[in-house]
Amino acid sequence: MASTEFTEAASAQSAALGFAPARVFVPHPIQDRTDAEVQALADAAVDEILGKLVD
Template sequence: MHDILDLDRRGLPGAFVATVEFEQAAEAQGNALGFHPFRLYVEHPIQDRTEDEMRAIADAAFPSVLESLVDVKPSG
């Protein structure tokens, strides 16, 4: 969270990605810092996942993370 806050202060976009196990801790830290960046929670645990399983988790999360980092303008 501190790293994303530092990026924000520099005018750079950031996003917080963690497993659902850390949802309450992230909320508490955000409250303490007065900072609530985009947060995305993925399934837990991830440490024993295969490469293919991790890729599937990342592929599912990527569009939301990307959208949070860029100013998406509709084409046309």
């Protein structure tokens, strides 16, 4: 899990390593969000994250 700022970097690293990990991206930025905003991002992403774990 990472913020959308890192989609290109994740793709480049994945290609360089020859490995396609499960990835979930949440809206950027993270660091200046309130606890409630981060919780909302996590709540919105949890189903996708769990889905990647069982695929």
